[in-house]
Amino acid sequence: MEKIIETFELTKYYKNGIVGIENLSLSVQAGEIYGFLGSNGAGKTTTIRMLVNLLFPTAGKAQIFGKDIVKHHLDICKDIGYIPSSVKPHKYMTGGDFLDYMGKLSSDCDSEYRSYLLKKFDFKRKDLKRKIKEYSSGMARKIALVQTFQHRPRLLIMDEPTEGLDPVMQYTFYELLKEYKNKGGTAFISSHHLPEVEQVCDRAAIIRNGRLVAVEKIQDLMKHMGRTIHVEFKDQVNSSRMESPHWEIVSMDGTTLTAKLTGDIDKIIKLLSRFDIKDMSLPNPSLQDVFLDYYRVEESDQ
């Protein structure tokens, strides 16, 4: 399958000695929605700014559409839709002027599709006549999203795209992203919003302190995370009677027990059936659990 983005040991050190990213190697396949996760300062924005040629690599290289991002930046840009993390479109322009201007710079803008996008994001004609400086941050984000999609780019590079959007508009964005993917588009999305990545991404990478720590399909990532079981007993239970090689007890407090499943669930159910149980839950792990687990490892490493 065609690789749309590929980085080879991409490294960025800032002048003050701070590590932006170090030896980052990843690849994004055509037609894939790729999530890029990390805490603040992990290196997500640094990576994205290097992909759009705002920052230059200290070492390593990256390719988009098989072309070097530094040497062939202008060629690559024709097929990219980019939205930065802190959206501040040209404030002296009206919303309409901004879209016209960005559309002309993209040279291939579909006005019908733009109208569709504007309708989706609930823009009225009068909104487009207002200066962007009069927009709320959510509106500014929406107009920036419209410009990202309007020229039907082959690749979307988005840094925290739903930051500041209300839940309804977030949902609209997810829908658009799904439509875009169904038409063969590829997206590279950094996000703090883990349910969003879980919902829209095919694969996700987790970056920590500038280094890649995991890249997997969302389902596979979550499989790594053992499921946690919560049990509430009717009576006090002795913890020694709860021991089993099939789980790892996290906490045992009189009548409540929390444990991480590590083995056969059937054996655990049989063990629990010997007791009177008041309540029990076995939720699926969320991406948030996986993410936090990776970061807990970091803390314990330190």
Place this chain on the structure above:
Amino acid sequence: MIGNIHLKQSVKGIWKKSLLLCAALFLFEMLFAVLSTSVVIQKSILRDMNDIPAVAQKMMGKGVVESMLKYGLIAVGYVHPFMLIIFILFIFIAASQMITSEIGSGTIGFTLSKPVSRKRLYLNFGIIVYLGTALLALSTYLSSLLGVLLFHSQKLPKEPFAHLAWNLFLLMIFAAGYIAVFAAVSDSGKKLFTYGGTTLFAFYILTFAAPLWKPLEYVSPVSPFSYYKPMALLIGGRIDLTTSLAIIAVSMVMFGIGAIIFNRRDISSG
């Protein structure tokens, strides 16, 4: 083609401010042309003071008294800091709006994510500065010409005003070269104004101080203001072609240096 779209948009963003500055300059020079018809007493004072302002003559260049005797307050209009401030303000506005404020506000990310090269962005900045400066110089020229025609019955030579406008243009494109370099390394309009403004002010002081202290004369050629000689031009002085070409070349080289720096720098916003 795409570079031209960016240029067109930049012109759209700056033309109102440019016209406002042109109007301010026009009115300012016109005011001096009007005032010079009524302030006759000044000429007698100047005649009496012919020997006294030797320091001033030295600082302001040759012909300060003669030009003021001939053109009265019109001559003062050309050395008044207000006029220089208007020109410099325009260059700062262009640099800020097209380069540094885009970086500071993060909008540059949108622009550079499109097929617009950084070099082209800088070329557009240069084009706007050169055209805008020429427009401001033209405005000064027309204002003085009209002022003399309307308010002065005595026949004053008009030709020096064309030379003055050309001199102003050269002064400002030289100054713009420095600002272009500062804009290439600055992350915000504030930094550009601080460092660029301080440098130009230091050059301004240097130009006046150089005739008074020999060692400064050796460094004064780096100051754009050293080449601004309005008083000498009003009494028939000329700017030779070599100097004009040299200033244009230096200004272009500085814009080129700015473009190279800007092309290779990291932009940590957008």
